Amino acid sequence: MPGRKTNQVFDAARHLAGGMTASYRDRMVTVLYARAEAIAFRAVEKNAKARWDLDQRLDAILTSRVWGYPIMLALLAFVFWLTLEGADYPSTLLANLFFAFQDMLSGLFYRLGAPEWLHGIVVLGMYRTLAWVVAVMLPPMAIFFPMFTLLEDLGYLPRIAFNLDNFFKKAGAHGKQALTMCMGFGCNAAGVVGCRIIDSPRERLLAILTNNFSPCNGRFPTLITLAGIFMGGFLTTVSGTVLAALTVTGIVGLGIILMFFTSWLLSRTILKGVPSFFVLELPPYRPPQVLQVIARSILDRTIYVLARAALVAAPAGALTWVLANVHLDDLSIIAHLTGWLQPLGKTVGLDGYILLAFVLGLPANEIVLPILLMSYLSTGMLTEVDSLAALGEILVGNGWTWVTALNVMLFSLLHWPCGTTLLTIYKETKSLKWPLLAAVIPTAMGLAACFLVKLLAGLLGAKLGG
């Protein structure tokens, strides 16, 4: 047992200077600090404190008790608004381009006399899903990520951690969880790995289990698109865009509130304990390196996420097409599956197709909406989705109302983490128990939340979808 032996060595060492009880460490640290002060006194000359004052003044506002939270929410809403406003037009443009190419592709297949099933799998399945993912996801990501990275570069993230520290303490969690939460907005798998910055195993587990409450970039396009159609009235008016941005902000806010609630609940049940102390430095505000930020966030994040989505989307598209077009007993496989899920879906204000899309979207949240669309389309409706309006038509045609849209957004926020994240949680915790729990908690909350919304909407007399 090295510990015991070590203690003997210490005891020997400690008694060296005649059994003095005063801490050597304290006395040594005092000497070090005095020396550093003396050197700095001789070498540093401060002429004016202009910028330092600016930093302090900024912090007085950005981390103030009164303004801290409203500014945080306003910044979030502003980022979403800019994303919605800026992404709509390029999205439509890309969609038009891709679907024009789809027609050419189809023409080519027919001229070559390719069999119908091959055309179905490759063009209607793989290509169309891929095109949809790129058209819908690329523009918002190319705006959202650089904005977020700019805030990070500016030094705003530690201020968020500072603002929220009190809440984390009350929830029994570690203040650094604010940082892993912010990483989760980029990617939950990255957020879970980031939890390594938390030393205490108990608090690290809390952070890992609740990271999924930050909607990742795979889910933002779903949230943004649905909010744009159903809350924003296809983003044709300024007030519509603002309303859509506020809806997305609300969903993110709800995620943060539930993250606190779940942390609180866990730290009072299966992960009991008190939060540990830590030092958080508020770094100086630094002017962001704009060009580098844009280049890096587009290359590192946007392209990476898009590539991952595309990699999953193509096979998923093919699989969905097969499921939709292989018939067993006069019904497609999709119809069988959705029929089976329909009762549960309808009970909570969703439908079987939506639940199936979330199940098939396990590899990556990015493909939930494309799969859903494919399944709807396979029942013989529109063939082209080149604008928000067309997309809205399909959804409304399948019985969607704003309640359905709200519930899908809620369920997108509150359901099992994607496959990569679950695998990462397993790798980080070395136990099947935690990924399971990480999946069960949000899913239960999601089903409950959807059910509640359906109930309330019913009470309000809103027209529920067929």
Next chain:
Amino acid sequence: MGLTRQATGFSTLQENFLPDGSNGYVVALAGNPNAGKSTVFNALTGLKQHTGNWPGKTVLQARGKFTHQGHSFTLVDLPGTYSLLASSVEEQVARDFICFGRPDVTVVVVDATCLERHLNLVLQVTEVTSKVVVCLNLMDEARRKKIVIDVPALAGELGLPVVPTAARKGEGLARLKDVIAAVATGTLHPVPTPIVYDAAIEAAAGRLARQLQPLLRGRLNARWVALRLLEGDATLIEGIQEFLGRELDDPGVKLQLKEVLA
């Protein structure tokens, strides 16, 4: 692999840090969080490790290579720490590497805008090794804040080469590489100004260091080990035992400690 206490022992140190084929020089990059360490790392190695303006970003240690004046260097980016007192896992990892990893040069990146606070780490590193280069980073920010630093005076006080840089703009990096190479090859030999503690500590440390000298066989700085022993640093003892492959508590050692005690 996570940053767990179990994972920060010497055995993992070896697989984490020590270069595979030990050709070229090993350069450790230490510094407080937010001193711009990752930016310096990227600027020196040309790697694009993501930098972020928040403390604790570098969870995993990054390693990169660069060549300068015909020599090849392996740069190890240590976790950001405020001290080497090993009160957190990050500090322990950084300290273990500087003392057991035996880098040829240790570059300490300090923030020119809050020099005093960052000097603590520099002073602590100089107690372990003399092959230290101070990278006085964020000079651009200091200029904006109208902070003037007398670099020769600072270098004189510390007894170390000090290179002012603005890593984000690429300022001073060529000189930094020159100085790193000079210290690594031995053409420049820093003589850090020793830190003198009070008489009681000095006396005890002196006696203990003399006893430790034959045990450490010059592989570790005896004075530093003595100071850490006096300070009561449990994590280090285990590290030393692993490093030397020998218990500090075996009969021979015990005898000597008794002599010291007497």
